[in-house]
Amino acid sequence: MSEQRQPAAGADYALEALCGRIYERHRDTIKVQKPHVAVANLVRIVEAVLTLSNRHGFHATTLRDLSRAAGISMGGLYSYFDGKDTLLLMILEQVADAVIEALEAVPEPVRADPAEHLAWLIATHVALSETMQPWFVFAYMEAKAFPPPARKAAVASELATERMFAQVLEAGVRAGCFSVADVDFTATLIKPLLQDWYVKRGKYRKRGVNAATYAARVSDFVLAALTPRPAAESETPLPPKASLPVGKASTPRNPTRKRKVD
Amino acid sequence: MSEQRQPAAGADYALEALCGRIYERHRDTIKVQKPHVAVANLVRIVEAVLTLSNRHGFHATTLRDLSRAAGISMGGLYSYFDGKDTLLLMILEQVADAVIEALEAVPEPVRADPAEHLAWLIATHVALSETMQPWFVFAYMEAKAFPPPARKAAVASELATERMFAQVLEAGVRAGCFSVADVDFTATLIKPLLQDWYVKRGKYRKRGVNAATYAARVSDFVLAALTPRPAAESETPLPPKASLPVGKASTPRNPTRKRKVD
């Protein structure tokens, strides 16, 4: 199973390994005993549900579609999860775990230089979201629509990665190699740049941009914005008045019209 | 209706005005004749469907929920659209139109200076997406899941705004005030920064960041990245090898297992 494992991180982000972890985490609800059978079928289920959901949305994906795509009967599916929501949760958990695990495995020498550390975080995140692209898209698109446990976990995960960026920025500011007005805000701005890679990957593909190139360009862009300028700090004075017309105090806040029956 | 209309653009982005435009565009399918009645009810329908959909997704929003929230009976709803999909389309069209219309109304003096033009585009986009926040979130989250016409329109709209950014960047490069390696790519990177404002607006709200502040900060960040540096062009050589472990040539690309019946 392991063979060409690069860092000593001990984590593997291939489909099969990820499904193995799902199996272990949900041993109690998964009714199939033999691990190799269970994991093999989980692979087919997860692969199918990611494909179908990323095309039409999780809610629009029916278990009959999933059954056909995975090659497992309706009843068979219920040996692997006790309801549609659980299936969603299985995937979301795995994504959140993978992100934190991958980004925390920063090599010690890299951590020394804030600029290099930042570039490493960006490159690692892009590489991870490239390997697990369908998972990331799924988590990003479906996280909002579901039960509090999943929502909380997703938000927490996002904040955790944001904090990692903030810490690096702060270290850079202290070391004098970054010039940042608001560390937290700038850290927040980096996240959407990383998300764009997997959310709109098709667009980049079409333009011949691959993961490594994307990461390098984003690093360049971000580092350019952070690098202290010699003098002439021309902060944008304030945005040019770009107020949109919004016809007086319209938009009645309480348009409750009485119905016949309540 | 009009009164405090700032630019001479002639566009109004209040809920009622937007529904008025929807009414005009769909006169043929909307069965209600009297404009003031139709627009008033469209307001209640659109407001309700945006609220419900942004909470649980459009697909998960049932017409019964919508009927209750809007205060219009099931049958009544069908006087305003001939199917759930049409309702989705009505909103998507309106968002795409508003974006292009707003961004094309750039004042002539602003266009002269690329930096100012860029800041104006950012500020205008943020201001528009602030005014129409639920619409933007709806369009962003639901665009993928629907019929080719809607998808095509959404992609085209995104490319159009992207091209506007690219043109400004190009003008700035020619004028010597921007230093950009790849104009198209950099233009692409700006979009997600704008989207983050409405997609994660709750997060920014919680931190006391309002629309104007957000736009100003993003402008600063982007302009800092574009401003030519005196010397020392330290392009990131290549990303530090951030390869994730992906257990040998796993991930069987064709895990088709035969079923009993095809």
Add this chain to the structure above:
DNA sequence: CAGCATCGAACGAACGCTCGCTTGACTTTT
């Protein structure tokens, strides 16, 4: 021949959508 794994018909609930009916403001008739 156990017993684990899988199957797929069947079920109740909930969906999008329809349609015959009621309502009420306005027009016409007497």
Add this chain to the structure above:
DNA sequence: AAAAGTCAAGCGAGCGTTCGTTCGATGCTG
């Protein structure tokens, strides 16, 4: 001016369909 007629507008029970889920029968394997 009162009565009768008209029709746009709105209503909600009910239709057929499809959903998530269940469960007894049926392999398959050691």
